[in-house]
Amino acid sequence: xxxxxxxxxxxxxxxSLHGMTALVTGGTKGIGHEVVEELxxxxxxxxxxxxxxxxxxxxxxxxxxxxxxxxxSICDVASHEQREKLMQIISSKFNGKLNIxxxxxxxxxxRKTEEFTPNEYAAVMATNLESAFHxxxxxxxxxxxxxxxxxxxxxxxxxxxxxxxxxxxxATKGAMNQLAKNLACEWAxxxxxxxxxxxxxxxxxxxxxxxxxxxFEERVISRTPLGRVGEVGEVAxxxxxxxxxxxxxxxxxxxxxxxxxxxxxx
Numbered sequence: 001x002x003x004x005x006x007x008x009x010x011x012x013x014x015x016s017l018h019g020m021t022a023l024v025t026g027g028t029k030g031i032g033h034e035v036v037e038e039l040x041x042x043x044x045x046x047x048x049x050x051x052x053x054x055x056x057x058x059x060x061x062x063x064x065x066x067x068x069x070x071x072x073s074i075c076d077v078a079s080h081e082q083r084e085k086l087m088q089i090i091s092s093k094f095n096g097k098l099n100i101x102x103x104x105x106x107x108x109x110x111r112k113t114e115e116f117t118p119n120e121y122a123a124v125m126a127t128n129l130e131s132a133f134h135x136x137x138x139x140x141x142x143x144x145x146x147x148x149x150x151x152x153x154x155x156x157x158x159x160x161x162x163x164x165x166x167x168x169x170x171a172t173k174g175a176m177n178q179l180a181k182n183l184a185c186e187w188a189x190x191x192x193x194x195x196x197x198x199x200x201x202x203x204x205x206x207x208x209x210x211x212x213x214x215x216f217e218e219r220v221i222s223r224t225p226l227g228r229v230g231e232v233g234e235v236a237x238x239x240x241x242x243x244x245x246x247x248x249x250x251x252x253x254x255x256x257x258x259x260x261x262x263x264x265x266x
Contacts, residue, residue, distance in 0.1 A: 014246040018043030021094045021146070022243075023086075023139070025077050025131070026105035027070075028055040030204030031154060031232050035102055038236035039243075040068035044100065047090055049075035077105045077131035078123065087138040098142035100243045103132035103176070104154040108169040121168055128172035129179075136183060140192070149192035150243040153180045157200045157258050173198070177254045184252030193251035195242050200258030202230040225260030 017039065027036040027048030036059075040046045046069065050056045053074050063070040071093070075086045090098060107127045109120050136151060143149030158165050159173030176196060183194040201207055201220050211217045211229060221227055235257050241247055242255075256262045 015244055016043070017100075017240060017244055020044045020099040020243070021097065022046045022100035022102065023090050023098060023135075024048045024100075024102040024104055025075075025135070026050060027072065028052065028059045030206055031199065031202060031235050032102075032104040033059065034232035034236040035104060035154075035239050036070055037063070037066075037068065038240050039100070040070050042240055043069075045069045045094070046071075047093060048072040049077070049086055051076050077135070078126040080134065083131060083134050083138065087135070087142075090139075091142055094142070096142060097146040098139055099146045099148060100150050100152070101135060101139045101143065102152045102154065102239060103135060104152075105131060106154065106156075106172075108165060110166055111168075113167045116166075116168055124168045124172060128169070129175050132176055133179060136179070136194075140187065140190070143192045144187075144190040147191055148245070149187075149190070151180070151183065151192065151194040152239050152242060153177065153194070153196040155180075155196040155198040155254065157198050157256055157262050159196075160198055160254060160256060161262050180254070181252045188251065193242075193248070195251060196254040197235065197238055197242075198254055198256045198258070198262075199235050200224065200230060200256070200261040202232055202235055202257075204232060223261055223264055224258070225264055228259065230257060230259060 022039050022044050024032055024036050024046060026032040028050040036046050036048050049072055056072055060072055073089060075082045077083055105127060107124060109124055132153060153176040155176045156173040157163060158170040159177045180194045180196040220229060238257060
């Protein structure tokens, strides 16, 4: 079994991702878009996917113009068959090896628990949790073959504490956090580390609609010790760090990027 790169205070490679490969799901908008750019700027060859072809094509053209090594294809990660096809593409493109898997795609239906329909429940579960679980399964041999693999679950503070975003969404994020802990132990022997990142309100196209309501934004800020909403550029660097050799002893953790929200006690 190939050993991970040794961490040495005199070795700049401990902070480097150059030459690694990554799959980032849902990389055309919000946090996912910033994660793609952050990794690509670090010299990672990134593959991403999205459901909207026009959005994907636009992003790919932009990344090419910036000189970033990013490619991608259409994929609805809620589909079992499309997930399998996606991983076949990844295996072919990266010669059967993958260093980084970022399960970023997610959806949320704002509904009271008693009002959720079976179809809505199934849709949220399939997109958030089932996709992450299955992609981890499919990626395992590729991550193992790389000799130094990292899985990042893009979770939420709603998987850590109660937030008024709906019980089904929260359940998927809590399950993702636990999945990361289990895989961290189960796959440690394969040199695969797994961690969760749990953001609070981050300014994205998805959250901006809610934040445009100034009363709502003020409530969010009032519960956040740093007194502001987070930015995508404050989440993506943590993804990069957790995939670097310098973080090689960090696994099974849920790291909240929340301006202090989860420790506030309000």
